[in-house]
Amino acid sequence: MLKPEIIRSFLLAAASSFLLAGTVSAGSYDDALSSARMGDTRQLTGLLARGIDPNTVDANGNTLLIIASREGNTETVEALLKFRPRVGYRNLAGDSALMLAVLGGHDAVVDVLLAADAPLNHDGWTPLHYAAFEGHMGLFDKLLAAGADINALAPNKSDVLMLAARNGHIDLVRHLVDLGVPLDRRNEAGVSAVEWARSNGNTDIAEIIEAAHTRRR
Structure with a gap:
């Protein structure tokens, strides 16, 4: 039988982990969207590694991949693709990541998305x-x-x-x-x-x- 102090330590560690996860989930939505927009690849990949959905969308239905592609953030797009987002997802206006990369003239992003079989x-x-x-x-x-x-x-x-x-x-x-x-x-x-x-x-x-x-x- 486990000693009471061991049980208390276990429960405290579990509670701390739960609270930490909750804090990450609660504050990470805006951080993820901002990272995709600003091209902060390190922060975004950190959030994704901690469980943020790679298909997270903003109020207009823009996924992280769509946002990063629209802004021409090639390195961020490459990093996002490693988390297997929906490459062909289209926002509320009907635009995909590839469409907005083309619209913005972001050649390098287009190359990356084509290599990932983005729908044409x-x-x-x-x-x-x-x-x-x-x-x-x-x-x-x-x-x-x-x-x-x-x-x-x-x-x-x-x-x-x-x-x-x-x-x-x-x-x-x-x-x-x-x-x-x-x-x-x-x-x-x-x-x-x-x-x-x-x-x-x-x-x-x-x-x-x-x-x-x-x-x-």
């Missing part, structure tokens, strides 16, 4: 749409080489040519024309790439698409 093709907006919207041609080609669907339509039925033409990304438009994308699609508002380019003052882009259309006849 899915319903709604895709990483390739974001690359076209922002005119990130290097990332566009990288996503395309990885298997992104160049013909995918956004929720408003816009394609990559429409998005690039709308925002004045002339080099990407030329590239898309050379790749042979359809030139005369219309989105849900009935607007074509040429019309969208002209309405935004991108007449040079409209002329490039019109000339390509003439050559294809």
Whole structure:
């Protein structure tokens, strides 16, 4: 039979451990989100090692991986992936870690996420749409080489040519024309790439698409 003092010591140690764990859990949520945002890899990995859920989300449904990717914190993204988070998870706006990394032009983060098999093709907006919207041609080609669907339509039925033409990304438009994308699609508002380019003052882009259309006849 154990002596009373041994039992008391055991119970005290167990209670202390419980309280410590409770303190970590109670205060770690904001710390984890802040670490992902600020790129504090050491603090974040420490919290994850102590049991914080790698799929922790903020009020907008952004996971730690989405936040770190959005901010371009490559080292933090790499560290997070070791804890097996949901790589393809999408926030309340429908954005994934890869989508926001592409939107921000964070090439190194995109490379890390592609290596982790982040989804390229899915319903709604895709990483390739974001690359076209922002005119990130290097990332566009990288996503395309990885298997992104160049013909995918956004929720408003816009394609990559429409998005690039709308925002004045002339080099990407030329590239898309050379790749042979359809030139005369219309989105849900009935607007074509040429019309969208002209309405935004991108007449040079409209002329490039019109000339390509003439050559294809």
